[in-house]
Amino acid sequence: MSSQFVQFLIAGINAGAIYALIALGFAIIYNASHVINFAQGEFVMLGGMMTVFLLALGMPLPIAVLLAIAATAVAGMVLEKLAIEPARGASVVTLIIITIGASILLRGLVQVAMGRNFHRVPPFTGDDPIPVLGAALLPQNLWVCGVTVLAVLALRWFFTRTMWGKAILATSHNRLAAELVGINVRLVMLVSFGLSGALGALAGVLIAPITLTHANVGIMLGLKGFCAAILGGLGNFPGAVAGGLVLGLAEAMAAGYLSSQYKDAVAFVLILAVLFFLPGGLMGRGSTERV
Amino acid sequence: MAKFTLRTTAFALAVMALGISDAAAQGQPPIKIGSFLAVTGPASFLGDPEAKTLRLFVDEVNARGGVLNRKIEVVIYDTAGDAKQAATFAKRLIEEDKVDVLVAGTTTGETMAVVPLVEQANIPFISLAGAAVIVEPVKKWVFKTPHTDRMAVEKVYTELKAKGMSKVAIIGGSGGFDQSCRAQAKDLAKSYGIDLVADETYGPQDTDMTPQLTKIKNTAGVQAVFGCGFGAATSITAKNYKQLGMTQAFYFNHGVGSQQFIDGAGGAAEGMRLPAAALLVAEQLKSDDPQRAVGLAYTQAYRAKYNEPISTFGGHAYDGFFLAIDAIKRAGSTDKAKVRDALEQTKNFIGVDGIFNMSPTDHMGLDLKSFKMVEVKGGKFVLAE
Secondary structure, eight states: OOHHHHHHHHHHHHHHHHHHHHOOOOHHHHHHSSSTTTTHHHHHHHHHHHHHHHHTTTHHHHHHHHHHHHHHHHHHHHHIIIIIITTTOOHHHHHHHHHHHHHHHHHHHHHHHOOOOOOOOOOTTOOOOOOTEEEEEEEEHHHHHHHHHHHHHHHHHHHSSSSHHHHHHHHHOOOOHHHHHOOOOOHHHHHHHHHHHHHHHHHHHHHHHHBOOTTTHHHHHHHHHHHHHHHOOOOOOOHHHHHHHHHHHHHHHHHHHHHHHGGGHHHHHHHHHHHHHHHTTTTTTOOOOOO | HHHHHHHHHHHHHHHHHHHHHHHHHHSOEEEEEEEEEESSSSTTTHHHHHHHHHHHHHHHHHHTTTTBBBOOHHHEOOOOOHHHHHHHHHHHHHTTTTTSSEEOOOOOOOOHHHHHHHHHHHHHHHHEOOOOOSSSSOOTTEEEOOOOHHHEEEEHHHHHTTTTTEEEEEEEESSSSHHHHHHHHHHGGGGGGGGEEEEEEETTTOOOOHHHHHHHHSSSOEEEEEEEEEEEHHHHHHHHHTTTTEEESSEEEGOOOOOHHHHHHHTTTTTOOEEEEGGGGGGGSSSOOHHHHHHHHHHHHHHHHSSSSOOHHOOOOOOOHHHHHHHHHHHHOOOOOHHHHHHHHHOOOOOOOOOOOOOTTTTEEEEEEEEEEEEEETEEEEOOO
C-alpha cells in the first residue's frame, strides 16, 4: 500500500504545483483588475510552445526556456495594452469576455504558426526515474516542485518588500485611493498581466517535458488552475497555492483509489462543495460589502 | 518521301487527337468528389493529412489528363469533427454541389450521422473512419477504407496467444475511439482465451497516467498491457510506463501509428508494439510485397509536396480516392448506381492500407494480413513479423 500511496502523492503534488502556478496567475490579474483572465491557460501553452519553437531554432534549452517565459510576459502585456486597456471603461464581465476572445485568438495563431501536432520538450536534467520508497520520481518532478516553491517565495518577497508589489496590492485593495496617492494604475495593470504571463509560461515550460505540449494544452490546464484559484479563495495568494495542491492531490488519489473514470468529476465536485460550504474559498475572507 | 508524309500525317493526327481529347476534357463537366473532414478541431491530426492527401492526388490525376477524359474536382468542407456539421455539409454536397461520390468522414461520429442521408440520396460514400459499425451490417451505399478497431484487437490478441500471455490489463482514454477499442477488447477476450485483469481509464486531456499505471503495476499476474488511444495521451502513457519501471509487454492499438507518438514519448516507447498499416513500414517490406511500391509512391509524393512525415491517416484518404477513381473507370461513367456496383466488385485493389477485395457482404474488403505488427526500435517503427 505504502509505495502505491507515495506514487499517488508524487503525481498529486506534481499536478498540484502546476495548478498552483496557474492559480497564482489568475489571482494576480484578479487582484489588479477584478478580471478573471481566461487567457491564463494560453500563457501556459505559449510557454511550452515557444520553448519548442526556440529549441527548433537551435537555441540551448536554458536560453530557450528563459526567452519563452520573457516572450510570454510580453504577450501578456500586449494583451493588456491592445485588448484590456482600450476597454477600461467597460464592465468586468465585458473584460472577461475579451479575455476569452483573446484565448481563442492565441490558440488559433499558434495553430496556424506551429500546427496542431504535439511536441516534446527535453527534460531539464535527464529522464531516469529516481526510486523513492518503492515509487518512481522523475528529475523533472523535482524541478516542478523546486521552481514552484521558489516562485512562490519570490512572489511573496515581491508583494511585501518592493514598491512595485505594494503598489499592485494597494491597487487591489482600493483602486481610487491608489490613484489618489499617485500610483500609476494603468502601469500596475500592465505589470500584473506581464507577471501572470511569466508565471503561466513558467508552469508551461516546467511540465512540458512531462506532459508534452500542443496548441490546445492550455484549455484544461487553465480550467483546473481556475478551479484551484476558486478553491483557495479568488485573489488570495496562499489560497491559490493551497487550492492547487488540494486539487492535484484529490485528483491523483481519486484516480488511484476510486475509479479513474471519475477523476475529473472529483475536481469539479470538490469545487461545488467548497463553494457551497465555504463560499469565500478555503482561505477566503468573509466577503464584506461596502455600502 | 512517302514515309515522311506518313509520319507527318501521324503527327498531325496525334495533334488532332490531343486537341479533341483536350476539348473533351474542357467541354465535359468535371467529375466531382465531395468531402467533409475534421481538418481542424480535436481530430485534426487525422483530418488534416486526409485533406492534404486528397488535394495532392486530385492535382496529380488531373495533370495526367483526368479520368474518362474529364477533370476531377474536389470539394472539401471542414467539420471540425462535429457530426451535426458533417450532416449539414453532406446535404450541401449532395444537393447543391451535386457531387458524384463522397470520400469523406474523418471520424465514426461524422460518418454515422451522414449514413441515413447517403442511403436516401443513393450516392456512393467511402468513409475514412475506423469503427466496424460503419460497414457491419452492410449498408448499400456505404464503404470504408481503414481497418476496423476490431481487427487491431484481433491482431494483438493473436500475438499474445502465440506468446502464451493471457493476463492482460487495459489502459485507455474516455473518448469515443478509445472506448470502442476497449469494448472490442472485452468482446473478443473470451474467444482468444484472454483474461482482462485490470481496466483503467484516463481523460482525453489528462497529463499524468501514473496513478492508473500504478494500479496496473500492483495488480498481480499482469503479463501484458494493452493501450487503447491516440494522440498526446499515448505518448504520456509510454513515458509514465517507463518512469514506473514496468517491464511487461506493452501493446497499443493502431491509433498511435505516427512518428509523433515515438518522438513525444522521447525514448520511452522503445520495445512497444502495435498493429499498423503496411504504409508505416513501406520501406522495410520485402521487394516482392505488392504493397511496397504503392506505399513508397505515396510516401514520396506526400513528403515532396508537404515536407512533413506521412501518417497512416492520410493513407486512408489515398485509398478512398483511388477506390472511387478505379470504380468510376470500371463503371465507364459517373452514374451513381453503376459506380456503387463497381465499388462493390473491387477485387485485388492494391492500396496503402492493404489489398481490397470488396463483396456484397464486405464493404471494407481488408483482412488481417493487411495489418503488420510493428515494434518501436531505435526511434522508428520496425516490422516485427
